[in-house]
Structure formats: C-alpha cells, structure tokens
Amino acid sequence: MTTTRASGAEIFRDRVAEACADGVPLGAYADDHALHYLFLAAQGPYALSHRFDETRIAKAVSGACPALAWDEREMAQERAVHFEDLPDPRPFRWHDGAMPPAVVAHGSGLMHFVVGPVHAGIIEPGRFTFSSGGETLVHLDAQLGYSYRGVERALEGGSAAASAPKVARICGGCSASHSFGYALALEALAGVRVCAEVDLARLVIAELERIYNHVADLAASSAGTGWGVGFARGMALKEEAMRLCAIAGGHRLLFDAVVPGGVAAFALDDRRRIAVEVVKLESHSERFVHALFGNASVSSRWQNAGVLGREIAHALGAVGPAHRASHGTVDVRTFAPYGAYRDLPARVARATGGDAMARCHVKRDELSESFRLIREALALLGDAALPPPLALRAGTGTALATVEGPRGAETIALRIGAGGRLERFHLISASYRNWPCVARAMDDNIVPDFPLVNKSFNLCYACADR
C-alpha cells in the first residue's frame, strides 16, 4: 500500500516537473486534502492537483523545478505537507522564535555580514546575509517573513464577499491588482461577467497602479546610482500619479477601487478631469524619462549591474518586468487576456540584457504603454455610466485568477464552501516569485551595487510574506 501511494506521488511529481519545463508555472499551494500546482495557459490559470492521504506525504518538484522551492518550503511549514526530498529543508520563515540559519559561502578570504531586518530607509523588513570576498559578492541569502501576518488563515473562515477590503490591504503597492484578481475569481465562481464599461474602468485602475509603481521604481533606480535630481523628479511624479489615483479611484493607492462585481461607486466619476490629468502626467513622465535615460552617469551604473541571465530567470520562474528584461515573452495581459485586455491588447515590452538597464527599459516602455491604454479605454468609455457592482450569488468551489500587476503575475486561488465562506485563500504574488531572482542577480556584483540592483526589481515584502 505504501509503495502504491509513493508511486502515485512520484507520478504526480514527474507530471508537474514536465509541465514546469513546457509551460508557465505560477506557483503551488496545499489545502486540507491536496496539493495544487498552478500554471498559466492562454485560457487562464489552471491547476494540476493531487490528493494526499492523512500522512500528507509528497514528493518535491523543486529538485527539478527550482522555481517552486519557496512554495514547497512554505507548504511544509504552513500546511504540514511532508515532502520527503526538499532540496532546502530549512523552515521557510520565522520558526520557533528565530529565523532559520542563512546559507553562507565558505572559503579562504570570504566574510559574512548581515543586514536587517530593520533597514536604513523607509523600507519593509528583510534579512540579507552577504558572503563576499572583498567587495565582490559570492552569495546572498535573502530571508523574508518579517511581515508575515498570517493573512491567509485570517481570511479563511470569513465571508468571501466581505473579505474584499482585506484582500485590498495585503499589499499597499499591488492592492488594485489583488482586488482585480479576487474579483475575477469570485465572478468566475458566481458565473457572471461584468459589463464592458466596468472592464474598461478596471483597466484604467490597473494601469494607474502600474504607472505609479513604475515611476517610483525608476526614481528609486536613479537613487541607486546616486542621481538625486532624478530621484526627486521621479518621486514628485509619483505624487502626481497618486493624486490622479485618488481622483480616479477614490484612494491614493487605489484601495477598494476594484470590488467584486464591479468598481467602486465613485470610480472614474470625473472623467473629463481624469483625461486632462492623464495627459498632463504623461507629458511630465516623458520629460522625466528623457532626462533619466539621457543621463550617461545613470546608464553606466545600470549597465551590467545585477544581470539575471536568461536560463536562471527561466529556472527561477521570474515574472513581470524582471522576466521580460531577460528574454521573457509572457505578459498575462496578452498571454492569457482578461477583462478589457481581450479587446485592447497591450504591446509587450521586452529586453534581453537582464541587467538593471534592461529592467528599467522594460518599465519605461510599459509606462508609456499604460498611458496609451488608459487614453484608449477612456475614449471607448466616453460618458457611459458605470453600473453599481453586481450582487454575486455565493457560488461554491475552487477558482483561480491571474492578472498582470506592476511586478508581474498576481495569482489568487480560493475555495469557497457553504454559506459563501472562504475555505482556502492563497496569493502567489509577483514579488514572491521574483525574490529568489534578486539574490541570484547579485552574484559576482559588488556589494555597494546591492541597493541599485535591488531597486531595479523593487519588490514588495508584504505580498511575498502575506
């Protein structure tokens, strides 16, 4: 009997590994009964699932597919899945009153130093353990988890409909994307589609989130090179973008602008003013980008800093601008279109250098594309009234949704049981996917370039930790 179970787990492991090699892995999670490995296809996200018995014994896929290393370690710690062969068996995060030991490199002349969890700037907490020989970095272990609140368990058991404001507050910088994904998942379960006008309004909101994030990333990438003027201009531009978010979505960070069944009641109310402000912001943005990319000192620091090679980006399952700056082609908006992106395809920004320069190029191109999409959506929307949110009948079952957030694919997986209660909620954020890439992009770089390389990714901690 044991042999049969083990071989079933092995067959599943091999099937998942094959899907990882051929497809686009999004991540994995476990619930009380089964493992779920998620992938993205043109029709949207789908799961390969495997029921385990009460022993919860499973075979790790991350040996063959390192992209899933975090997911499997997290399943082991948080959901008591007994992987017999985890390549990295350390606890995933804080455990028994301590952080798990960091991985360090040993060798003649190597030294180790630890930064965090409290950092010098206004930054989220994380612990970075550097192993370096002089200034050259040999290994970086990025350990997060300090922002782990237990979001998933806090949501589970609650009403799915009433949980939307909490989902919007898992991560400040990706709030609209998470609300969008959550809404799509609930709507799929209820078997409803919002109208074309709401789709367009959601596109405007999602692209505004991309704009303020990308502008902030470019500003921070300027700061990483020591160009204070670029940083100051970029952060002023971000403020303008946040004020536009408040006008368009009722909140400077777009909290609750997208809701299940629709958009916030006041969203896009003053469309004439929004259109004027968008044009103004676009013009300011173009001037900022021109100055930033025209500065030779900035470019020379970006070039060859933090190279994430094509193979390693693929192996680690990089998503979003980090993926597209390393030869990647997937943008969820075009790969698996949803909402208004079905009719308004985004031009996918790509680069091949894999360095900070390439990531900034991708964000620059996405920024101008976001403005174009918003202008087109507003033109299509005209003065059409936005209906109030649809009342969603409480469907039961499992639903998945993946949207393209500013940092890449944001996937929401949920299962709803009797009475519209969330039985399981799981978020796979783009930051969660990309953090291991930051560490590897630092290999062979000088330690003083860490802030620059880190900011060229500019990942969140809150939606990676949850």
Added chain:
Amino acid sequence: MAAFRRSLGIRHLVCGSCNGCEHEMNALNNAFYDITKDGWDIVASPRHADVITVTGPMTVAMREAAHATLEATPAPRVVIAVGDCALGEGPWAGAPDAGAGAVIELGATVTVRGCPPTPDAIKAALAEAARHADKD
C-alpha cells in the same frame, strides 16, 4: 511656530505593514511635502533619532527587532503609531501572527489614524511629537 522649533530625527520602523503607510511616509520627502523644510529628517539609525514612527500590527517575527530598535534610540524619544494597524485597529488585527500594534506593544504616545494616513496627517503627528519632545 513653537511646534516647529525643534528639529526631529525620524527613524521608521516597519512591523508588518502592507507597505501602504511606507508609500505615504516616503511621500514626506517628495517635493510636495518636503519635511526637511520643517527641520525634520528621516535618519538611517535609531541612534540618530528623536522619533520612531511605527507601522503595521507588529508581527511575531518583528517583535524582538522592534524592541531592540526602540532601546537603541536615545531618550527623550517619542514613538508614533502610524496607521490603523499600528493602533491595533487595522484589517489584520487578530490575524495569527499579528500583534497588538505600537500603542500597546511599544508604548506609542502619538497616533495617526488612516489606511494609510495621508502625508499631511503624518506631518501633523510629527508636529505633535515635536511638541511632546519640547516638554521633555
């Protein structure tokens, strides 16, 4: 202008925030809110700080580092709880690994509500902290 007489070194401490409050804390340095005009500065070390701003509900993993940061800050010091989570009233109050926030856990004496609070609201809290600091 007595409220602004005293310069403040501000150290920011993130204890499980969603990063929304950090977006607004960062805005304090942009050209629109520029707190350096008020004689205030975000400093890199608690050793340089008069004020500790704290966000988030206080996670289990951050508790030890948060107390160490507070202890590293010279007296007199003012602890400000920034945002609903730090007041123990945010969306994650009661979550498995969330604590009670900075008012209860770190003795914050100045509070600013909001999810997140606006930069102007945070500036008003800093002004209040400056008044507290004057009394010490």
